[in-house]
Amino acid sequence: MAGIRVKISRMAAMVGKDLGQVFRNRFMAVISVLLILLYALLYNLMPKQVEETFKLGLYLEGGDRAVAEGEVETSGMGTGTGFPAPDAVEAAKEGEDLIASPENPGPPGGKAVSAPGVPGTAEPAPEEGTAGLGRGVELVEVRSLEELRGLVEREEVAAGLLLDLGAQPPRLELYVTSRAPEETAEAGEVLSREIAYSLLGHRLPVDFHAVVLGPDMAGRQIPLRDRLRVLILAFVFLLELYALGNLLVEEIQRRTAQAVLVTPVSHGEFIAAKALTGMVVAFGEGLLLALLLRALVASTWLAVLVFLVLGASLVVGFSFILGAVSRDFMSMAMISLVPFLLLMLPAFVLLYPGFTSPLLKAVPTYYLVEPLNGILNYGKGLSDYPFSIFALCLFSLFFFWLGWYILRRRLT
Amino acid sequence: MESEIRISAENIAYSYDGRPAVDHISFQVGKGEVLGFLGPNGAGKTTTLKMLVGLLVPQDGRITILGRDIVKERAAVQAQIGVCFEEKSLYEDMSAAANLKFFASLFGVRDPDIPGLLGRVGLPVDRKDRVSNYSKGMKQRLMVARALVNNPKVLFLDEPTDGLDPVSSEAIREVILEEKEKGVTVFLTTHDMMEADKLSDRVAFINEGRIAALDTPDNLKHEYGKRILKVRYRDGDLLREEEIPLEGEGSGRRIQEILREYMVLDMHTEEATLEDIFILLTGKKLE
Numbered sequence: 001m002a003g004i005r006v007k008i009s010r011m012a013a014m015v016g017k018d019l020g021q022v023f024r025n026r027f028m029a030v031i032s033v034l035l036i037l038l039y040a041l042l043y044n045l046m047p048k049q050v051e052e053t054f055k056l057g058l059y060l061e062g063g064d065r066a067v068a069e070g071e072v073e074t075s076g077m078g079t080g081t082g083f084p085a086p087d088a089v090e091a092a093k094e095g096e097d098l099i100a101s102p103e104n105p106g107p108p109g110g111k112a113v114s115a116p117g118v119p120g121t122a123e124p125a126p127e128e129g130t131a132g133l134g135r136g137v138e139l140v141e142v143r144s145l146e147e148l149r150g151l152v153e154r155e156e157v158a159a160g161l162l163l164d165l166g167a168q169p170p171r172l173e174l175y176v177t178s179r180a181p182e183e184t185a186e187a188g189e190v191l192s193r194e195i196a197y198s199l200l201g202h203r204l205p206v207d208f209h210a211v212v213l214g215p216d217m218a219g220r221q222i223p224l225r226d227r228l229r230v231l232i233l234a235f236v237f238l239l240e241l242y243a244l245g246n247l248l249v250e251e252i253q254r255r256t257a258q259a260v261l262v263t264p265v266s267h268g269e270f271i272a273a274k275a276l277t278g279m280v281v282a283f284g285e286g287l288l289l290a291l292l293l294r295a296l297v298a299s300t301w302l303a304v305l306v307f308l309v310l311g312a313s314l315v316v317g318f319s320f321i322l323g324a325v326s327r328d329f330m331s332m333a334m335i336s337l338v339p340f341l342l343l344m345l346p347a348f349v350l351l352y353p354g355f356t357s358p359l360l361k362a363v364p365t366y367y368l369v370e371p372l373n374g375i376l377n378y379g380k381g382l383s384d385y386p387f388s389i390f391a392l393c394l395f396s397l398f399f400f401w402l403g404w405y406i407l408r409r410r411l412t
Numbered sequence: 413m414e415s416e417i418r419i420s421a422e423n424i425a426y427s428y429d430g431r432p433a434v435d436h437i438s439f440q441v442g443k444g445e446v447l448g449f450l451g452p453n454g455a456g457k458t459t460t461l462k463m464l465v466g467l468l469v470p471q472d473g474r475i476t477i478l479g480r481d482i483v484k485e486r487a488a489v490q491a492q493i494g495v496c497f498e499e500k501s502l503y504e505d506m507s508a509a510a511n512l513k514f515f516a517s518l519f520g521v522r523d524p525d526i527p528g529l530l531g532r533v534g535l536p537v538d539r540k541d542r543v544s545n546y547s548k549g550m551k552q553r554l555m556v557a558r559a560l561v562n563n564p565k566v567l568f569l570d571e572p573t574d575g576l577d578p579v580s581s582e583a584i585r586e587v588i589l590e591e592k593e594k595g596v597t598v599f600l601t602t603h604d605m606m607e608a609d610k611l612s613d614r615v616a617f618i619n620e621g622r623i624a625a626l627d628t629p630d631n632l633k634h635e636y637g638k639r640i641l642k643v644r645y646r647d648g649d650l651l652r653e654e655e656i657p658l659e660g661e662g663s664g665r666r667i668q669e670i671l672r673e674y675m676v677l678d679m680h681t682e683e684a685t686l687e688d689i690f691i692l693l694t695g696k697k698l699e
Contacts, residue, residue, distance in 0.1 A: 006520050013517035017503070024505045255501035259558070262465045262495040263518040264487040412468070 010265055014273035015280070018247060022281055028243045032285055035239065039232040040292030046225035054187055055138045057160035057175075058195070059148040061167075139195075152177055159188035163195065227350045229293045230373045234347035234365060236289050237282055237311050238340060241319045244278035245332050248323025248407065257411055267408055275316050275400070282312035295376050303375045303382045310389065311368045313396040318343075320403020324410045346370065364395040416443040417479075418566050418597035419464065424473035425621075426459050433459040435621035436472065441614075446588065446598040448612030450605065450686065452696055456621040457601040458498070461570050464599065465495050477566055491519060494564035496555045498571040504544035508535060508554050511543060512561055519562035529557040532590075534583040549580030556584050566597045573607060585611060605686040615686060619694040629686060636692055637684025641667065645674035655682075 023029045140157055142148050148160040152175040164171035174188040251257040251274075260270055286308040290296050295304055318339070326332035346366040349356050350373055360366045367388040374380035382389070419441040426434045434456040441447045451457050462468040464475055466486045475482045477489045503511050509526045516524035527537040533553035543551060552572065559567060569588070573581040588598055588611055602608050608615050609629050616626040625632060639658040644651065654670070656663050658681065670676060684692075691697060 009520065010518055013514060017506075017514050021503070021505065254504065255497065255499050256503055258467065258497065259495075259501040259515075260518065261467060262490055262493070263515065263562075264491045264520075265518050266487060 006264075007269060011269060011273050011276065014260070014265070014270070015276050018273065018277035019280065021250075022243050022247060022277065025243075025246065028246060032236070032239060032243065036236060036285060036289050036292065039236070039289065043225050043229060043232070043293050046223070046228070054159075054184075054191070055140060055157040056188065056191055057148050057151040057157035058139050058141045059143070059145055059160070059162050060141070061145070061162060061164035061171075149175060158184050161188065161192045161195065163192070224351075226377050227373070229295060229376060230350055230369055231344075231347040232293065233286060233289055233295070233372060234311075234344060234369050236285055237315050237368075238343055238365075240278065240282040240285060240312075240315050241322055241336060241340070242329075242332065243281055244274065244316065244319035245322040245326065245336070246329055247277065248274060248320065249326050249328060249332055252323070252410060253328060261411065267411060270411070271320075271404055271407055274320070278316035278319055279309075279312045282315045283308055286311060295372075299379070299381075300375050303380075303385075304372070306382060306389070307368060307372055307375070307392075310392040310396060311365075314364060314368065314392060314399065317396055317399025317401075317403050320407050321399065324403060324406040364392070364399070367391040367395065417441070418443050418445075418477065419447075419599060420476045421460075421464065422474045424460070424463055424470040424475060426463060426468060426471050432621050434463070434470075437618070437621070437623045438473075439616055439623065439626055441597050441599060443597055444592055444595040445613045446592050446600055446611050448608035448615040449599065449601040449618060450603065450608050450615055450690065451601075451618035452603060455618045457618055458570060459621075460618070461495075461568055461599065461601055465493060465568050466490055491562065492564055493566045493568060494559035494562060495568045496559040496570065496572055498574060500548075500551050500555065502543050502551060502554060502558075505542050507540050508543055508546070508557075509540070511554065512558060515558050516561045521562055524561055529560060530554075532560070532587060533557045534579075549576045552576055553580055553583055556587055560587070560591070564596065566599070567591055568599045570601050571603070572600070573604065574602070581607075605690070609686050617690050617693060619696060624693045625689070632686065632689050633683050636689040639684075640682050641679060642682050643667070643670055643679040644677040645670055646677060647674055651677070 140151065142151060142160075145162060148162060151157045152160040155177055158176070160175035162171070162173040162175070172192050174185065174192055176185050176188060251260075257270065261267065287296075287305075290304055290308065322332055322336050322339075326335055342363060343365045346360050346363050346369040349360060350369065371380070371385040371388045374384060375382075417440050419439075421440070422438050423436045424434060424438070425432065425436045437456075437460070439447070449457050449460065459468065463470045464477065464482065466482045466489060469483055478492055480489050482489050503514070506514070508530060512524060512526050512529055516522075530537045533556050535550060535553055535557065543554065546554065556569070556572060559569070567588075572584050572588075576584070585607070588600070592598055598611075600608070600611060612629065614626065614628050615632065617624040625636075627635070641656045641658055641663075642653065643656065644653045646652070652674075656666050687697075
């Protein structure tokens with residue numbers, strides 16, 4: 001019992017000294033604290049919501065025939081003017097005939113028709129005409145399917161609608177980009193039905209068919225600042241690689257580790273103290289940042305804390321390896337450059353979901369970033385990520401063991 | 413040597429990548445004894461010291477410190493020893509007092525006498541700045557103070573005065589002699605023969621990982637040295653100098669002759685130095 005007390009006392013002394021040392025290193029202290037504050041400020045200054053006009057490309061494949069037969073009015077290439085006017089949409093809601101006609105034109109001088117509000121409710125455009133376009137829908141008519149696909153792929157429109165009125169039964173196809181959120185497809189579906197309904201005057205006897213161009217990344221339309229939040233958390237975590245790595249490099253380089261190891265402190269105690277210091281620093285800074293980024297709310301705090309702890313332990317393992325194989329801070333910076341970028345990759349992909357790849361699952365930080373993203377941005381919980389927890393534990397243990405092994409060899 | 417054996421090395425060996433650094437050496441050091449471990453760079457001094465303090469595990473042989481096996485009871489042994497390495501190994505961003513306090517806490521020493529320790533090695537007690545501002549000599553003295561923080565029974569000092577100014581060297585030598593007076597065993601590695609001669613009760617010459625000789629400086633000088641009498645005298649207008657072996661045949665007659673016939677200016681005996689003996693035994697110089 002007394003032996004354990006002595007060991008705890010020694011560990012406490014080492015951790016206390018190490019923490020002091022980490023924060024006495026002005027470069028690391030400034031980098032860590034200032035970045036945390038800067039990120040928090042940046043986060044709070046960024047817009048909270050995504051404001052988008054729903055821009056829909058429209059290609060009427062049978063449109064020419066329909067127009068020739070006097071059933072539909074279109075204006076050809078360019079922005080659509082043949083879309084039913086607000087009162088026609090309103091009429092649609094009331095079950096009236098929605099066929100657009102010269103007597104029932106689009107908005108005066110309008111380049112597009114706006115149907116603001118929640119897509120699918122077919123609410124009328126505001127009285128001020130195009131004033132509500134910023135929050136509404138804008139139609140862009142094209143002459144060919146290729147042109148429609150091009151618009152969608154270049155993201156000049158949120159979605160593209162192919163409406164083949166000549167086919168029996170009429171055919172509807174919605175094109176969305178791989179980066180388009182799930183809501184885009186849903187909105188596109190509702191709008192397509194409304195447009196078709198208004199053009200034909202009756203419900204279409206068709207099955208709606210959405211075509212995703214590229215991998216489906218549905219459901220990820222999160223404000224940039226919230227996506228950035230996970231990236232920042234990962235970045236600050238990984239910066240701690242340098243804080244702890246540098247601590248180890250200095251202990252070895254200045255031979256203070258040797259001086260400590262000729263006292264009753266064992267190799268195990270020495271390394272464990274470093275691990276504890278790393279955990280405290282990485283977790284502490286992660287926690288501080290999470291608080292400042294409003295990531296710790298009632299519904300997420302437990303899950304976030306769990307992943308912060310697991311992330312901190314992962315960082316400790318990496319930093320052991322980094323510290324043990326580096327000769328000084330500069331060599332550590334050089335050695336860690338590629339691994340650092342690799343480890344950051346899963347967090348960067350959150351900003352650009354189109355770059356996602358199954359290969360990312362080989363990067364240990366994927367299992368930290370992905371759950372944090374899910375928890376913070378999609379309302380998921382711990383129970384949604386049992387494999388991530390398992391993978392993080394496994395990665396942490398492996399890197400911790402490897403770091404311990406290399407460090408022990410270096411110390412002897 | 414007193415009866416109580418504090419350091420015992422039996423046939424210890426250590427190799428780096430197959431190249432023997434320490435090649436099966438044995439020695440013992442008693443209570444209150446200073447053993448000077450002399451040898452040139454790369455002779456195996458530091459490797460021996462690292463094995464003795466538990467940083468390296470001997471690949472062969474056995475070491476006991478204070479009657480305990482250093483490999484099996486490492487922590488218990490280390491609690492009672494003090495070590496001062498040749499390389500500076502201080503937390504340079506901490507003050508001298510903070511360094512001592514930290515190391516005291518590792519030994520479980522609750523209230524270390526920091527001013528007393530600093531005072532013993534001639535360092536200012538009230539300086540609160542970082543050790544990085546200290547001179548080389550001051551850092552070395554602080555390292556010696558650190559080695560004393562747990563009141564050790566055995567002190568290991570690796571080249572403690574190497575490259576230091578005379579004041580710092582003298583301060584460290586005084587501490588070594590004080591500790592010896594208190595009954596502390598001192599294992600001193602050095603390549604400074606004068607220092608070893610002044611401080612050591614016995615010296616061991618180590619060369620290429622082996623002990624070439626181990627005895628008191630007097631015995632070594634007696635056994636391997638050549639005692640001579642150096643005489644300077646005036647012969648007419650000429651000033652002459654002559655070396656007369658004290659043990660040689662006819663030495664007495666020649667001395668009498670000089671005294672009788674010339675005006676002797678000065679005469680003194682000259683003993684072989686430890687360095688001479690080291691060169692004689694190993695064929696190598698110490699530096």
